[in-house]
């Protein structure tokens with residue numbers, strides 16, 4: 151088997167273990183690692199008397215990437231014994247390392263996430279290099295897993311139960327080295343490689359006989375053990391607090407992490423490590439970890455790697471961006487572009503209006519400086535890259551235009567006509583419209599091949615998705631350029647074909663329609679909101695509708711109706727009209743919508759809602775409430791695939807989770823169809839059942855099961871949304 155760890159013993163008796171898997175771009179906890187680590191430990195133990203200490207470091211850009219997700223993502227119940235054995239070997243060797251009787255220092259030269267940090271936790275001292283992009287943490291929970299190479303066991307013993315759970319294990323936070331230091335995960339942060347190795351040697355010299363805290367006779371768990379009086383009094387509240395944090399959603403990984411931590415804190419270290427393995431294997435062989443690994447490891451890598459970028463197309467890199475409109479979106483787009491090192495010129499109707507983009511950037515930058523994420527000089531440099539104007543001259547030389555004026559086709563066309571003669575002759579022309587078809591907008595533009603949709607999400611600095619919309623005349627160079635620009639500013643770009651609302655705005659509309667429709671039927675609004683949160687949606691649909699604004703929802707629907715194009719009247723339309731036209735409840739910005747708002751904060755659901763329903767207090771079972779929302783979106787996503795709006799399932803899955811809050815446990819909207827109990831056929835049967843009860847919009851595509859049959863994964867878990 152490949153040797154993945156180099157062993158070098160210096161004249162000073164210090165052994166440097168260099169993690170360097172020759173077959174992979176990053177080190178992972180695969181079988182080759184396990185075999186190499188066993189061999190290394192045999193040798194360390196044999197040479198112990200001649201050794202001064204050990205430094206563990208890596209030859210890769212990242213220190214160590216973590217578990218072998220490709221293998222873990224395929225695990226079935228039949229693989230459980232082999233997995234348990236592999237985990238057992240990995241943990242036994244890390245235990246041998248920390249009980250070697252010689253000082254062991256982790257020289258963390260890059261990202262140490264998951265397995266990487268778990269190796270470092272088995273060292274006596276951790277020094278992290280403050281490398282750009284370096285992140286430290288245990289993000290397993292975000293993949294539906296738990297840290298199973300000692301990560302739960304050691305963080306609980308190092309930080310205490312409460313701190314380990316709330317700062318590291320349940321958040322899955324990927325921390326910068328300075329944050330990891332503050333959280334107590336590393337002991338030192340240094341600026342250079344040399345300093346890291348010097349400090350490692352110094353620490354070894356000063357600590358010839360170290361032991362892990364938990365191996366010392368006087369060890370006390372920080373914050374007490376579950377048996378101690380203080381913690382015992384708080385423990386019964388933990389599951390309830392977790393439920394509250396998850397807004398009632400039943401997610402197996404956080405629950406398993408809590409169980410592992412509490413159980414492990416009550417037993418000796420060896421037993422705790424076994425408890426961890428047992429819980430990890432349950433998660434690994436279940437469906438939800440597969441869904442999440444599929445989305446956040448496989449799909450995300452494919453999308454960011456350029457699966458949708460036209461291959462072999464050369465596209466000149468964008469250097470100077472014109473942003474038209476300094477509203478909420480324009481200001482956000484200007485900020486992310488400047489932050490990525492691009493020059494930005496923001497134009498609005500007046501100097502004052504345009505200036506809001508700089509104010510917005512100034513606020514975000516000041517916050518980043520306050521939080522220690524950015525130096526003052528760097529912040530000033532970002533701000534200096536943003537120029538604002540009401541004129542045209544400053545736009546000269548821009549090689550991309552991103553338009554974010556009001557959602558009005560005539561206005562959008564007018565601003566493009568104004569700026570096109572001023573910017574570079576081959577500048578990319580992009581609109582951030584959220585619903586208007588790109589082909590229609592391009593019709594009035596001089597260079598339709600360079601025209602494209604770049605649909606950002608609010609707030610732009612936080613939301614990772616970019617939906618690139620290809621119009622009928624959009625050329626491959628424009629697509630490649632938009633894609634490269636998206637990656638340059640740190641976004642995950644999916645690529646879709648044109649259509650009203652494209653993919654994301656259209657499908658999220660079905661979620662809101664279905665929820666509002668249930669309120670119109672007489673389902674209590676609070677039940678609808680709670681059902682969505684328990685299904686794993688990050689926000690209730692009625693709160694979301696208020697956020698979007700009911701006036702906008704009404705306007706978009708009327709545009710759609712006017713355009714014909716297969717418009718279907720829905721029960722929700724009447725309710726939205728009632729809210730806006732008769733009761734003056736336009737949504738959050740207007741201070742009143744489904745909720746009341748005071749001083750910008752969301753208050754209670756409006757008490758008048760029940761009076762607008764056709765029936766009082768309609769009882770719909772919880773699984774139906776949840777699946778009406780999930781299915782409404784999934785069925786429309788399938789239609790998007792049929793109509794060619796969506797080009798790939800991968801884009802659908804990533805776009806649905808990152809853009810419109812489709813529950814992450816599903817692994818994305820099409821994976822939801824595939825992994826539903828009984829596979830696509832089971833999904834189709836349940837859709838037919840919903841159609842019989844609630845309306846034709848749930849009728850599944852006739853050949854769904856056959857169409858999705860290829861590559862359909864075996865299903866061996868239960869959907870949690872209906873729990």
Ligand SMILES: NC(=O)c1ccc[n+]([C@@H]2O[C@H](COP(=O)([O-])OP(=O)(O)OC[C@H]3O[C@@H](n4cnc5c(N)ncnc54)[C@H](O)[C@@H]3O)[C@@H](O)[C@H]2O)c1
Pocket residue numbers: 474475476477478479480497498499503553554555556557558561565582583584585605606607608
């Ligand atoms: N709000 C969202 O969540 C969201 C999300 C994605 C896309 N969008 C789309 O982004 C666009 C802008 O939305 P927003 O929420 O930022 O709107 P906004 O109302 O906050 O800002 C629009 C800005 O455009 C400016 N403007 C108007 N006419 C102009 C002109 N002739 N030249 C230059 N600037 C002009 C206005 O002064 C205003 O500052 C819309 O097309 C919208 O559909 C919005």
